[in-house]
Amino acid sequence: MSVSILVENVTKEFTMQYHRTLKQMAVASVKRLPLQEQFLAVNGVSFTVEQGESVGLMGLNGSGKSTLLKLINGVMKPDKGSILTRGRIAGLIATGAGFHPQLTGRENLYLNAAIMGMSEAETKRKFDAIVDFADIGKFMDTPVSHYSSGMYARLGFSIAIHVDADIFLADEVLAVGDRPFKKKCMAKMQEIRQQGTTIFYVSHAAASVRAMCDRVLVLESGHLNYDSKIVEGGSVEGGIHYLEYDDADDEEVTSDEELGADI
Amino acid sequence: MKAADKRESQLVEADRRPNAAKRARRLLANNADAMPVVEAAGPTQAREVQAELVDPSPRGGLLEVFQQRYVLKLIVSRQLAQMYAASLLGLAWSYVQPAMRFGVYYVVMGFILNLHEGVPFFAIHLFTGIVVVHYFGETWNGGTRSIWGNKALVQKMRMPREIFPVASMLVAAYHTLPQILVLTLFCVLAGWHLTWGAVAAGLLGMLILVTFALALALFFSALNVFFRDFQNIVQTIMQFMHFLVPMMYPFSRVWSQHEAHPILYNLYMANPVAQSVILLQRFFWRPIIDDPSTLRGRQFPPDMWERGLITLVVCLVLLYLAQRFFSRVEGKFPERL
Numbered sequence: 001m002s003v004s005i006l007v008e009n010v011t012k013e014f015t016m017q018y019h020r021t022l023k024q025m026a027v028a029s030v031k032r033l034p035l036q037e038q039f040l041a042v043n044g045v046s047f048t049v050e051q052g053e054s055v056g057l058m059g060l061n062g063s064g065k066s067t068l069l070k071l072i073n074g075v076m077k078p079d080k081g082s083i084l085t086r087g088r089i090a091g092l093i094a095t096g097a098g099f100h101p102q103l104t105g106r107e108n109l110y111l112n113a114a115i116m117g118m119s120e121a122e123t124k125r126k127f128d129a130i131v132d133f134a135d136i137g138k139f140m141d142t143p144v145s146h147y148s149s150g151m152y153a154r155l156g157f158s159i160a161i162h163v164d165a166d167i168f169l170a171d172e173v174l175a176v177g178d179r180p181f182k183k184k185c186m187a188k189m190q191e192i193r194q195q196g197t198t199i200f201y202v203s204h205a206a207a208s209v210r211a212m213c214d215r216v217l218v219l220e221s222g223h224l225n226y227d228s229k230i231v232e233g234g235s236v237e238g239g240i241h242y243l244e245y246d247d248a249d250d251e252e253v254t255s256d257e258e259l260g261a262d263i
Numbered sequence: 264m265k266a267a268d269k270r271e272s273q274l275v276e277a278d279r280r281p282n283a284a285k286r287a288r289r290l291l292a293n294n295a296d297a298m299p300v301v302e303a304a305g306p307t308q309a310r311e312v313q314a315e316l317v318d319p320s321p322r323g324g325l326l327e328v329f330q331q332r333y334v335l336k337l338i339v340s341r342q343l344a345q346m347y348a349a350s351l352l353g354l355a356w357s358y359v360q361p362a363m364r365f366g367v368y369y370v371v372m373g374f375i376l377n378l379h380e381g382v383p384f385f386a387i388h389l390f391t392g393i394v395v396v397h398y399f400g401e402t403w404n405g406g407t408r409s410i411w412g413n414k415a416l417v418q419k420m421r422m423p424r425e426i427f428p429v430a431s432m433l434v435a436a437y438h439t440l441p442q443i444l445v446l447t448l449f450c451v452l453a454g455w456h457l458t459w460g461a462v463a464a465g466l467l468g469m470l471i472l473v474t475f476a477l478a479l480a481l482f483f484s485a486l487n488v489f490f491r492d493f494q495n496i497v498q499t500i501m502q503f504m505h506f507l508v509p510m511m512y513p514f515s516r517v518w519s520q521h522e523a524h525p526i527l528y529n530l531y532m533a534n535p536v537a538q539s540v541i542l543l544q545r546f547f548w549r550p551i552i553d554d555p556s557t558l559r560g561r562q563f564p565p566d567m568w569e570r571g572l573i574t575l576v577v578c579l580v581l582l583y584l585a586q587r588f589f590s591r592v593e594g595k596f597p598e599r600l
Contacts, residue, residue: 006316014598052310060286070597074319074421077594084316089421098419102345111341114334115420166312179299186301193303196310211300220283243287 002086004167004198005049005072009081012042012067041067042078043222047230049215051086051166054199056213056236058243064222065202069093069171072200087166090116091200092156101145105136105155108144112156116163126162133188134158135181149176161188168192171202186212206240218243319421320594324586325481327423334422338430342405343437357438361397364505365390372511381559382513383552384453390446391547392510392540395468398439399476399536400501405431406480407487407497414600424593425586428480432473446547453551461550467571468542471578475535478582485589488599507531508540515560532564535574542571 016037028035042064049055057065070076070093071083098115099108109130113123131140134154136147144152153176160168170189174182189212193199201212209216216239218226226242228234321327328335347353368389372378379385409427410417417424487493509517521528531537545563552558564570 002312003316004312051312052307060283072319074321075419076597077320079594083319085319086316087312087314089319093419098416100341100345100413100415102348103341107341107344111334111337111416112420114331114337115416115422120333166310166314183299183301186299190301190303194305194307196308207300211302 002051003048003084004051004053004086005047005200006084007048007072007081008046008083010042010045010068010071010078010083011040011080012064012071012076013079014039014041040222042071042219044081045219045222045224046081047217047224047227049198049200051198052196053215054193054201054213056209056216056239057200057202057219058204058209058216058239059219063219065219066093066171067222068219069169069200069202072167073169085167088117088163089167089169090160090163090165091167091169091171092153092160093169093171099144099152099156102143104143105140105147109140109155109159112159113163116160116165118163130158130162133162133184150178150181153177154181157185161185161192165197167198167200169200172204209240210236216240321421321423322590323423324590325423325425325429328426328429331423331426335426335430335433338426339433339437342430342434346434354438358441361393361442365393368393368505368511378512378516381515381557383557384548387446387449387453387551388513388544388548389510390442390449391544392505392508394439394442394446395472395540395543396504396508396510396536397442398435399472399539400504401435401438402432402476403479403483404494404497404501405435406477407483407494409480410484410488410596411491411494411600418597418600424596425481425589428477428484431480432477435476450547450551454553456550456553458550461546464542464567464571465546467568467575468539468546471535471542471571471575472539474575474578474582475539478578478585481582481589482585485592485596488596489592504536507534508537509544510540513560514541514544514562514564518561518564532570535578538567538571538574541567 016039017035025035045064045068057068059065067076069091071078072085073089073091073093074085075093098112100111103111109127110120110123113126113130114120118126134151134157136151136154139147139151144155147155153174157170157174157177160170168189174185177185186208189199189201193212199212201209203209203212213236216226216228216234216236217224218239226234226239228236228239231238323330347356350356352359365386369386373385373389382388406428409431410424413427416422417427483493483497505511517528517531541563545567549562
């Protein structure tokens with residue numbers, strides 16, 4: 001087996017700017033307010049993924065999952081550390097594809113496929129399969145700004161899954177799809193998983209991670225706190241468990257009925 | 264140390280949110296069956312990937328843009344389609360604007376201010392300048408806005424981002440080409456006697472123009488991501504660019520001041536666009552004049568060639584520096600858009 005993704009000590013820092021105009025900046029500095037603040041979205045994360053592994057990435061909102069995916073995809077560059085990947089990468093980042101709102105679905109399809117590395121001939125060959133899978137019929141020639149969010153996600157997912165990539169990234173893409181489509185997508189992802197594609201799957205749905213992945217990474221505030229391959233006795237189940245029940249014992253007695261009812 | 268304690272200390276260090284477990288359980292409860300479960304149907308095959316481990320983010324810069332010609336072609340045609348979406352005249356707009364400008368300048372400068380005196384074929388003299396400035400302005404303006412205007416793609420897709428300023432340059436070229444054809448047609452009708460000197464000047468002028476415009480487009484497209492003021496600054500500069508090149512007045516008027524105001528003269532001549540206009544006038548306008556005695560004063564600077572070559576080298580250096588700057592800040596684009 002060869003290494004598919006190699007992430008070493010990766011740190012990504014975001015700058016939050018509070019004041020954008022000169023006037024605001026002047027006022028803020030007179031009042032001695034901070035002009036900007038640094039924020040570590042991904043903090044010293046290292047792991048290695050073998051070709052063909054299917055990795056579930058879990059964590060709360062804002063724990064750095066999407067940022068990590070963007071770094072692996074190459075949309076962002078890490079501030080520290082290095083990322084190496086092997087082969088063609090396709091996927092969807094942060095619910096939805098990079099579509100241009102004024103272009104039609106067809107034009108966006110060609111552009112998106114080209115950016116993910118498909119040639120014109122390859123796109124033409126797979127065109128029907130992509131359109132069939134997305135199942136948006138006559139809306140192919142409508143600007144995507146008129147699409148419903150579900151149609152948007154359908155087309156984006158359909159293009160990405162047909163790229164024949166070596167690494168496939170799926171970041172909560174299917175959150176807006178309806179149930180039959182979600183099912184179709186999961187089946188398709190199982191299919192490419194069987195073909196030996198490395199999969200990175202971000203989801204909050206434990207059951208689906210359990211079925212799809214053979215390894216789980218848990219991110220918390222930018223730290224990789226659980227890696228089922230590194231942790232002793234780690235498993236997908238363990239990762240879900242870790243995220244779910246970890247500090248149940250140090251939780252205050254205030255765990256009221258309302259919360260209990262939730263579980 | 265017990266395993267639990269170890270993890271405890273690790274967690275404190277990693278500043279886990281205090282209510283993390285609570286939130287996670289809530290989320291999980293809400294999402295437990297949000298995704299349908301599909302079990303794997305068979306064994307996994309091994310997949311051989313014939314590629315090296317590489318950095319996923321693009322670092323090839325402009326070179327990579329020209330390697331991905333198919334993507335570039337799609338982006339250019341996309342920008343063209345987008346420009347003329349919901350416009351009745353469509354591509355005709357790229358004729359209307361220069362034509363109007365030409366008409367106004369020709370009448371106001373030529374007849375009212377009488378600047379065409381001593382300039383035979385003043386129309387071609389003027390139109391050469393308009394074409395050059397139009398191309399330059401469109402590349403610079405469009406390039407500056409290009410990254411911001413394509414943020415949907417920049418945020419989500421991996422690609423060499425230089426592709427957007429380059430696409431603006433090609434879009435500008437696409438709009439300028441018909442104007443050049445019109446200009447050539449008129450030159451031929453007026454009796455164009457091309458010489459090797461003129462062709463060399465034309466090539467040099469175009470090279471200066473393209474490298475300078477691309478360097479500025481690259482540099483300002485990156486700056487504009489961080490400070491949106493730059494697109495307004497560019498527009499403001501472009502408004503008086505027409506007056507900073509010798510097109511509505513002959514170069515002889517500038518030359519006549521070079522002894523009295525050497526610094527101003529050199530500043531004027533340092534502008535690569537002005538030099539490009541002069542060189543292209545040498546190509547289009549000068550060869551149609553049969554009788555040089557009708558010309559008054561000096562039509563071209565005495566050091567036109569030396570200056571042109573030096574400017575070309577300077578523009579290439581600027582392009583290199585712009586690329587360096589672009590690569591350095593590019594990693595911050597997705598978070599700033």
